[in-house]
Amino acid sequence: MKHERAAGCAVVRETRQEPLFLLVRSRKGFWGIPKGRAKKGEHDIDTAIRELREETGISTFFVVSGFRTRFSYIHGDGEKRARKTVTAYLVKTHSVRAVISREHTAFRWVSYEKAMQMIAFPNARRPVSLAHRFLTTSRKTIALQEKVYTAVRRIPKGYVVSYADIARRCGSSPRTVAQILANNHDPRVPCHRAVSSSGAILGYNRGAKEKERLLRKEGVMVTHSRGRGSVIARSAYDRK
Structure with a gap:
């Protein structure tokens, strides 16, 4: 099986009531964090920042130190079947508006509880779950x-x-x-x-x-x- 490397960001915007997480919806209808495949020779953090900008248009943000996690999933069929490992970082922003790429059909700022409901796969929920815990304790x-x-x-x-x-x-x-x-x-x-x-x-x-x-x-x-x-x-x- 082929292996692919990707990176992304759990993006958080603080509000008076609670922190909100940014989710984007793929053309297949799945919600998740902004992420994408790493280019050859590219560091994970560089991939994560590039994909955040390309997929959401957000350019003003702060990468939180001390947080980094990984999750994997299988995608594709037959010869195209591959295991993708995603390295995820935690990012805070004050931006409200996102300009999504052609790879996505929608974006939403949602509460932690709502994000857990919208993200279909347990391993894809991991960055948001751990980010929420990190925000609470740090x-x-x-x-x-x-x-x-x-x-x-x-x-x-x-x-x-x-x-x-x-x-x-x-x-x-x-x-x-x-x-x-x-x-x-x-x-x-x-x-x-x-x-x-x-x-x-x-x-x-x-x-x-x-x-x-x-x-x-x-x-x-x-x-x-x-x-x-x-x-x-x-x-x-x-x-x-």
């Missing part, structure tokens, strides 16, 4: 993540900011900020622009060498001391 953590990622995305190219600076603006500790950035899934968040107070290159989930490469590419001066890279640049928050 609400404060998710809110802090969003603050930190928003702050980091405002750092311009060519500048770095210390974890301590970010922590002060987000009401947290430098250690917590470093941990949040180290666990980030979203490639749109330039975590490499955050450094220690001494300028040392630390806490990047793709490794110190990759962090140094990205900073050099953006024009940040990097010097080495005793084998550890130290970054020298003015804080973006100091620019007036």
Whole structure:
């Protein structure tokens, strides 16, 4: 049997009453999360973000760290029969309107209970079920993540900011900020622009060498001391 790799997002929009989940309906009439097949050489998170944009038109969103799950299902007949494994992430958005692709016929924002009724297959319910539980138990953590990622995305190219600076603006500790950035899934968040107070290159989930490469590419001066890279640049928050 052929194996296929795909990725998608459990998309959540907070309301005063309760969180609502975005479901899309396929041309075969099945409801589920936005998802799609991975391209060759594409990372799961890149696939998930691309498919979210292509299938819903939503471009403003926040990928929640600490949540990732997988589910599989069989589709097709005969020689086309295949097992598809989907990696799902949790995404929060403030967007209400979705512009669905030709692959789908409708979208709906629904409560968790309604989503469980609308999604026909138990394994396809897994991302929404686990996302709902994660939202319930990690609400404060998710809110802090969003603050930190928003702050980091405002750092311009060519500048770095210390974890301590970010922590002060987000009401947290430098250690917590470093941990949040180290666990980030979203490639749109330039975590490499955050450094220690001494300028040392630390806490990047793709490794110190990759962090140094990205900073050099953006024009940040990097010097080495005793084998550890130290970054020298003015804080973006100091620019007036």
